[in-house]
Amino acid sequence: MSSSTANEESGLGAVEYIQHHLHNNSIGDGGFWVLNLDTLFYSWLLAGVLMYIAWKMGKTMTADTPSGGQNVLEAIVEFVQQQIKDIFPRSNPLIGPLALTIFMWVFLMNAMDLIPVDLLPSLGQLVGIHYMKVVPTTDLSTTFALALSVFALIIFYNIKIKGPIGYLKMFLFHPFGKYLIPVNIIMTAIEEIAKPVSLGLRLFGNMFAGELIFLLIALLGGASLFGLLPQIALGTAWAIFHILVITLQAFIFMLLTIVYLGMAHQDMEEH
């Protein structure tokens, strides 16, 4: 009897715990016009860190005697450059900074996932902040901000390279030729809309699920003393695995951005 009550209570506590952790600290009327302060704070903080690094490195870098930090950044820049060279059909001054920014910013925002789930929210509690989601990429607003920016660039470059008529033709005659125009329109529209949706949801889903699993692992230790050992083991394993996930998701987002923009830069082949 008493054990079932404890289970119920701990079950309720677990749900509350998780919900509490997945609640953004926001202001607004509850509809669209809501600002998630925690998301904005952490993404701006990381953007600021990136800007500081970029500014400092851009100022102090030397061609002859690169320091350790410069070597790391050079490796990243060269890696991104190589990806662009392999995938991108033309030269474009925007694609390089865009890809590099996505890779580094998304990576840093994902990396917030590796900070123990309770650490920053608990510190927040101490200073009177009751809700805090520390990983900006577990907020759909962030992932879709990136995805929709890329989508806008896809449309922009499609029209710029192919011309408005060329872009229209792509909807009309792709992929089945001129005899199936209505099907073509639907197919191409789905194809195009799927790009930002998949970009945004993939990153969000991976990060949200990762965060959720961290929360569940954290609950193990909270439930009983016997859970402490599995919590440490699972938490370590998942964190190590998550290092791969956060890097991979940042890389995939960057790579797909390059691929999509590369497709926008291709001239229409005649059907």
Add this chain to the structure above:
Amino acid sequence: MSITATLIGQIITFAILVWFIGKYLWGPMTQMMDDRKKRIADGLAAAERGIHEQELAEQKAAQHIKEAKEQAAEILAQAQKCAAEIIEEAKIDAKAEGERLITTANAEIEQEVNRAKESLRAQVVDITVAAAGKIIKKEIDAKAHGDLLKDVVGQL
């Protein structure tokens, strides 16, 4: 768990971040890396060129040394030949000079001998005349018999 106005803030942040990173990191860094690549390529090419030039220079130097040696040998041979000629000439000259000197000396000796003979003759005549005069006392006139005596002396 929905898309909110945070989206707009994030898009603006993203745009600013892309611009900033493009301006301060991507641009300068790719520029620097390209420059460095070019410099390395230039340096390697220069090194290659240097090695090639060195080889050429070594070949040239060897050629020069060979030519110089040949020239030196030639000059040496010529000098030896020249020296031999000079010595030969000097020998001939010396011989001629020696002969000339001998001839001159001989001639001078002859002259001296003749002069001595001459003076001897004259003295002999005088002595003879004086002796004869003493022997013959007044019998002989120096004037009258002088020619005779001279004749006698000339036969000496």
